[in-house]
Amino acid sequence: MRTQTDAGRGLLIDGRLVAGMRTFASVNPATGEVLGLAPDATAADAERSVAAARAAFDHTTWATDTALRLRCLEQFHRALTEHVEELRELTIAEVGAPRILTHGAQLEQPIELVRFYTDLLRDHPMTEDLGEVEIRGRRHRRWVEKEAAGVVAAIIPYNYPNQLALAKLAPALAAGCTVVLKGAPDTPLVTAALGKLIARHTDLPPGVVNILTSSDAAVGEVLTTHPDVDVVTFTGSTATGRRIMAAASGTIKRVFLELGGKxxxxxxxxxxxxxxxxxxxxxxxxxxxxxxxxxxxxxxxxxxxxxxxxxxxxxxxxxxxxxxxxxxxxxxxxxxxxxxxxxxxxxxxxxxxxxxxxxxxxxxxxxxxxxxxxxxxxxxxxxxxxxxxxxxxxxxxxxxxxxxxxxxxxxxxxxxxxxxxxxxxxxxxxxxxxxxxxxxxxxxxxxxxxDAPFGGYKQSGIGREMGVAGLEEFLERKTFAAVVA
Structure with missing residues (x-):
């Protein structure tokens, strides 16, 4: 478990674990005592992360190399499974989650999300044949291909940090997207632990996943307004979701929101x-x-x-x-x-x-x-x-x-x-x-x-996490037509 002197290199940016210029405290909610120190990312760190994710999407084969994505997702699942007890103790201490919940939705069930999307990637149809039609005396063959939506900014709250991070990371990576994930300021150590597993136990290319912990609202502002971010996926309060929609509107980003409920x-x-x-x-x-x-x-x-x-x-x-x-x-x-x-x-x-x-x-x-x-x-x-x-x-x-x-x-x-x-x-x-x-x-x-889509109507959000629908949130559709010789 991390201690006050073990803040270390907790930011994952462009394939490297780096220490921030400053830190902030994570508190054990069961005792009120400081559990550890986390790197406090700045707006400049967010800019670097977005640039790395953009470069990895635009200039590597990540988005098109299915075999590489499968291998990396399998490695990530293995790392999560092998380190489940360390993650369990950290989740209990930082989130205040009862041990019994870590055997379900707080930890073990989210780990299986990675396995689910790995298996789905092997079988999910990425093309759809629309058949041929005759237009003005010529035959036209038409089809639809699904491709990665691009650079994803993922922002999560504190209550189920493993579930929420993996429900965004796993389908986005399976789809071929690159990701900048920002953890909640109340639970930074859990999110940073996921970044360490990725950096140390997978072959994910530099820039494909970037993980930030921060207490600075400016970091979220960079992620939701940056022109190089294609998709924003946010889980949190409806009030914050409204602000994110407004911030993203300047660049007409795709926005996926999982918000509050009553x-x-x-x-x-x-x-x-x-x-x-x-x-x-x-x-x-x-x-x-x-x-x-x-x-x-x-x-x-x-x-x-x-x-x-x-x-x-x-x-x-x-x-x-x-x-x-x-x-x-x-x-x-x-x-x-x-x-x-x-x-x-x-x-x-x-x-x-x-x-x-x-x-x-x-x-x-x-x-x-x-x-x-x-x-x-x-x-x-x-x-x-x-x-x-x-x-x-x-x-x-x-x-x-x-x-x-x-x-x-x-x-x-x-x-x-x-x-x-x-x-x-x-x-x-x-x-x-x-x-x-x-x-x-x-x-x-x-x-x-x-395998079950999760999301809401009305002001509880837009889009669905988990299931096949969760993968589709990170895919674009491109329609083709070719004249038949």
Whole structure:
């Protein structure tokens, strides 16, 4: 594990691991103590990285050499697998992710994304035959070829840094793009570790992957406005996504955004209330609620509101919160004091606005822990029901009938995810189809996997990560026509 004296050469620029001119601290959110120092890249470092990525795309065979891309992706997957325990301990310490999550979406599942896109690259059709047509007495053969979109700027947040980095790197590299990846300032050491594996254990040509860690907003500005960047892929808040769209518009870049969510879980009147209550309580506490697709609104039949609230509260009381390194811990800390202040402020305003605080709503020290929190009788138009909290806070909203539930669920600027519980699967599916979101869980179904496209409607984003759709985001289509002799 990195220490305060082990900042080292953490920037990957043009094939070399380099030290920045300055550093910034990464803090362990479970203790509040400094975990290590990361290189603090500058706007000039971002310029150098973009230049390296542009040169690698324009002047090497990376974009057209499928065999080379396959070999490098296989090497990267092997390196990730061989160093999984080092990455696990670093992810637990820097992200505050409970150990149990590193066996899934925090680490091991993202590693398999690299394998998925390696296999997909072998089989994915890169040409489409449109056949021949006759125009003005001559035969014309037509076809479509897919080719790499170019230089990609990838910007990720702190909550799932391995998943988010690899969900962008793997398909972009498989497509033949070159990449500049900027890690989140809250979790720079995890991102820098990926760069070290690439530099030391793969044959990726210089400039194909460049990795920056920085606390300077100017770095992101360079990446989103630079004329030599062809694609921007960003995961983070909707507010930042709007700014990125505006910044990229000057050069008409392709922009792919995976943004916020305020997803609703609907418990129908025929559901297994006990199972639904358990699912709702433990879902919102997963990674301390720091997940954009988590269901943070719980819609319940008005006649059963109090009964379901009581069961959810009992389940929240069983959530084991504490040291994320402990295998028995289910929920770790929030990422920072700043984030905990935000969560606590939203809960306080919700109570002032008329919501009932059923359980939780308190800070836990040391570190940046916050109790699993349940608010009942929440007005669907209240801030807590409309804005993303990114903390372990569940808002319970009563509804009158199925039509009312659908209206409440869709009454959001977001459209990322959702869930429904019912003993009647056909009824549940029919309702799910009416909710305007990009993903949906029925009776606890898990849609999150390397082969399943992930993304949202409305202000939850543009485009899809993972699956075949994730590869297609980094491909351009070129249509050809040739006169047949």
């Amino acid at each position: 997803s609703a879980m609907i418990v129908l009147d025929d559901a297994d209330f006990a199972a639904a209550a358990q699912f709702a309580a433990f879902t919102i506490c997963s990674h301390a609620g720091q997940g954009c697709a988590l269901t943070s609104r719980l819609l319940v039949p008005r006649a059963h509101h109090d009964e379901i609230v009581e069961q959810v509260a009992a389940n929240m009381g069983r959530v084991r919160t504490g040291d994320p390194a402990d295998p028995k811990t289910f929920m770790g800390p929030l990422i920072s004091e700043r984030q905990r202040d935000k969560v606590d402020g939203m809960v306080a305003r919700a109570v002032e606005g008329g919501a009932t605080l059923v359980t939780g709503g308190r800070r836990i020290d040391p570190g940046y822990f916050y109790e699993p929190t349940l608010l009942s009788n929440v007005d669907p138009s209240a801030e807590i029901a409309q804005e993303e909290v990114f903390g372990p806070v569940l808002a319970v909203i009563p509804y009158d009938d199925d039509e009312h539930a659908v209206r409440i669920a869709n009454d959001s600027v977001y459209g990322l995810s959702g869930a429904v519980h019912s003993r009647d699967t056909d009824r549940a599916v029919a309702l799910a189809r009416r909710i305007r979101t990009g993903t949906f869980s029925i009776n606890g179904g898990n849609y999150f996997a390397p």
